Amino acid sequence: MAFTPELVAELEILALFNLGNTQEGIKVHHTAAPPAIAAAKRLHDKGLISQADGGYLTSLGLDAAERTQVLLSILTVPEVA
Structure with missing residues (x-):
């Protein structure tokens, strides 16, 4: 399975959700x-x-959003000064 542009767009939407407050939604x-x-x-x-x-x-x-955001934090490498 490949990361298609459509799948990446879905992951980007899932990354927008505030997991600290599940009563907070989003509007596209x-x-x-x-x-x-x-x-x-x-x-x-x-x-x-x-x-x-x-x-x-x-x-x-x-x-899905929890897993997306965890994966994003793992793969996001901080810049070295």
């Missing part, structure tokens, strides 16, 4: 970049978020 506005709008719709279709334009994480979405 109609003026957002088309790949972000499409990614939010796919995440909704997959049952990870409550609305096609964002909303809240479902329990499956929370698991």
Whole structure:
């Protein structure tokens, strides 16, 4: 399996969620970049978020967002001065 641009766009949406407050959702506005709008719709279709334009994480979405954000923190190497 490869990291397609569509999958990366979905991961970017999952990385936006505040895991410290699961009652805080996100809104992907109609003026957002088309790949972000499409990614939010796919995440909704997959049952990870409550609305096609964002909303809240479902329990499956929370698991996916947690894993996404952990992986992002592992792979993000701090710059050496």
